Amino acid sequence: MSRVLIVGAGLTGSLCACLLRRELQSQVHIVVWDKAKGSGGRMSTSRPPHASSHSADLGAQYVTATPAYAQSHHSFYSELLSAGVLQPLHCHIEGLQQKHGQENYVTPRGMSSVVKHFLSESGADLFFERHVTGLYRHGASWEVERKAGGSETFDAVILTMPVPQILQLQGDLETLISDQQRQQLDCVRYSSRFALGLFFSPEVVFGFSWGAKYFMDSPCIRYIAVESRKRSADISGLAQSLVVHTSVSFGLEHLEWDKEDVQPIILQELHRLLPHLPQPISIKCQKWRYSQVLTTVPNSPGHMTLLQAPSLICGGDAFSHSHFDGCVDSALSVIRALKASLRV
Numbered sequence: 459m460s461r462v463l464i465v466g467a468g469l470t471g472s473l474c475a476c477l478l479r480r481e482l483q484s485q486v487h488i489v490v491w492d493k494a495k496g497s498g499g500r501m502s503t504s505r506p507p508h509a510s511s512h513s514a515d516l517g518a519q520y521v522t523a524t525p526a527y528a529q530s531h532h533s534f535y536s537e538l539l540s541a542g543v544l545q546p547l548h549c550h551i552e553g554l555q556q557k558h559g560q561e562n563y564v565t566p567r568g569m570s571s572v573v574k575h576f577l578s579e580s581g582a583d584l585f586f587e588r589h590v591t592g593l594y595r596h597g598a599s600w601e602v603e604r605k606a607g608g609s610e611t612f613d614a615v616i617l618t619m620p621v622p623q624i625l626q627l628q629g630d631l632e633t634l635i636s637d638q639q640r641q642q643l644d645c646v647r648y649s650s651r652f653a654l655g656l657f658f659s660p661e662v663v664f665g666f667s668w669g670a671k672y673f674m675d676s677p678c679i680r681y682i683a684v685e686s687r688k689r690s691a692d693i694s695g696l697a698q699s700l701v702v703h704t705s706v707s708f709g710l711e712h713l714e715w716d717k718e719d720v721q722p723i724i725l726q727e728l729h730r731l732l733p734h735l736p737q738p739i740s741i742k743c744q745k746w747r748y749s750q751v752l753t754t755v756p757n758s759p760g761h762m763t764l765l766q767a768p769s770l771i772c773g774g775d776a777f778s779h780s781h782f783d784g785c786v787d788s789a790l791s792v793i794r795a796l797k798a799s800l801r802v
């Protein structure tokens with residue numbers, strides 16, 4: 459049985475784990491490591507500080523299926539819809555640019571429930587707060603080093619973190635990457651932005667009717683969502699939460715600032731846009747240094763094989779497109795490459 463390590467418990471990592479289990483059931487032992495305290499990656503759902511509050515999606519907001527992807531990824535959509543993980547978007551999103559034939563879906567339990575669904579289907583051994591810092595080749599296996607100390611050995615490794623974080627890894631990676639691969643990886647560019655989750659007390663009622671809204675004229679804020687309305691979730695007994703995303707230009711301009719210093723600037727603009735907004739009881743601020751991919755790896759089939767045996771394969775939205783379907787494409791491509799490497 460091959461021991462396969464997937465680094466990253468985001469959407470691509472969870473899909474790789476699930477597809478591996480379904481395709482190679484008894485031939486692989488799947489282990490997933492993530493440096494964070496929980497799963498989701500950029501599809502994270504922030505837990506409320508009080509049990510009475512609604513959770514908040516600080517990263518991805520909804521899933522948009524083009525007619526072509528709705529067809530080619532039909533099995534993924536129908537699985538998530540029948541499991542109640544996805545449901546059609548019903549709320550009004552002001553300023554949403556809707557293209558002909560596109561369908562939007564929301565997640566009643568938050569975006570991280572998509573990732574959790576695929577992880578639970580995978581039966582993988584899942585470990586959080588495992589930050590990979592280096593990869594060392596020893597004959598037919600990889601020794602994978604952890605930041606907290608210690609290492610473990612695997613027969614194959616799949617890397618699904620953002621490309622700059624792959625390039626930071628110590629060990630044999632540097633010598634494995636060809637000049638052409640290095641040039642391709644160096645092309646990848648990400649947008650950056652800040653996100654705020656605002657949690658309110660139970661008696662708060664908002665004076666506006668939209669579920670989410672894009673703001674095109676603000677120099678700071680691009681998007682605000684009322685989480686319960688966006689997800690059409692039953693709010694009975696729960697207090698409201700709001701998600702605020704800054705514009706990419708604001709994110710870039712303040713990228714090296716501490717988030718504690720950026721938060722008051724965003725709040726000031728929020729109160730200019732929504733002057734009657736009550737005070738939240740708590741706020742969470744997130745800096746997305748690697749938000750959506752602006753420039754993907756050129757001519758990528760969806761993955762990059764750095765070594766055939768022992769397998770070392772990279773995947774993620776940088777190798778396809780920066781959305782749900784891009785991660786599905788990448789995971790499918792990674793698994794095809796891994797099966798070819800393992801000759802199964």
Ligand code: FAD
Nearest residue numbers: 466468469470493499500518519520590619774775781782
């Ligand atoms: P990630 O989610 O980044 O997962 C990588 C994981 O690797 C992370 O969990 C990270 O903790 C872990 N990791 C990194 N380095 C290490 C290490 N050294 N050791 C161990 N673990 C490590 N997509 C949509 O479809 N719809 C949207 O509405 C949408 N809006 C977005 C809004 C924002 C603000 C952001 C940030 C993204 C949005 N996206 C949206 C894009 C979508 O979230 C991403 O395309 C997708 O989540 C990428 O998944 P991934 O698994 O490839 O990468």
